[in-house]
Amino acid sequence: MSEPNGSSDPAVVALFGTSADPPSLGHRALLEGLTRHFPLVATYASDNPLKHHGAPLAVRSALLQALVSGLANPRLILDQALSSPRAIESLRSAQRRWPGAQLVFVLGSDLVDQLPRWYDAAGILAACRLAVVPRQGWPLRAEQLERLLQLGANLEVLPLEIPAAASSQIREQPDPALIPDELLPVLRKHNLYGLAGTATGGPAAARPLR
Template sequence: MSDSAGQPASVALFGTSADPPTLGHRSLLAGLSQRYPLVRTWASDNPFKSHGAPLAVRAALLEAVVEGLGSPNLRLDQSLSSPRALDTLERAARQWPQAELVFVVGSDLLPQIQRWYAADEILRRCRLAVVPRLGWPLDSLQIDQLNRRGGQVEVLPLQIPATASSAIRRHPDPQLVPPELWQVLLEQNLYGLRSCQASRPPLR
């Protein structure tokens, strides 16, 4: 839903290293596009991680997932990409000055948020939406602490497949990779998946 000026009531923002994108990323983006009037995603560099592919390649992989979903309110926007969440929120606020910004994170990141750069400012600028991930149970104490610091934390009732990019990097498994990514993965021989070509799932 949008207001009379054409601004969406809310914008869901989901950044990820997408190294590589998994069926979990695909499921999450599909769920967000059904809950929010506008969804934007991007590939990002995590300064605390080493990555298996350059940022431009990971952005192209994530865009392929977005295009495969075909949701009109979902788009990749690399201009929002930054290692700092505050930078992303400032850029998003310039694009949608009247919209509520919903910053989406997995439950695995919940313990880190209070240590993020300018955490209080981040919590002031957005609603924080937490997506449960298997193996990373929600900690109600951490949520309470964020709310006491001025946050607005909500837990999204989404069921995400138990897939992780790190697991694919360690043990390449075609069954965990969205089918629309195969052409790029094979052409560029990324993540060791070329050796698994015979067992890749069929395109749908």
């Protein structure tokens, strides 16, 4: 797997692990935003031990790959070898993959409260720089960030605007208007997330934030 501009040793790598259950317009906006901030963004689908998933990991990885391929940005790759239910293991894999790079672990504001409860949270924060991305509907509170700082976080809040299109919304009430266009044929073909019978036109053609 080659890196952007042919480099095999990027100085900074942003890591974005996600359940991708399924990838939404929020995922698309986040990945696009990250490529404007970092020379290399590596994403991967993973199992979250605190969640129940609506599709197998292999399916979610394929959907995320379709999204990455659709974005066609040389700064963005999918590296499924980084996937692990434990973030610390993903970071260790990334350290082996890019031994000279500074690793930036990207976390949505909806998961900020969870991170201190993750396996080896202190080890996670010691192994990377933490980039928190605000999401609509999950405002950041000063005490949340202070708790991470007390655990040893070197953190920044990225100035990105991510729409409130959550995967949970899609699972609970399937709506093609919340899903990137490149995923819809796969979702309909395999009857995933209740989208097999949804129309091909209408709201999806007029969706915002693209």
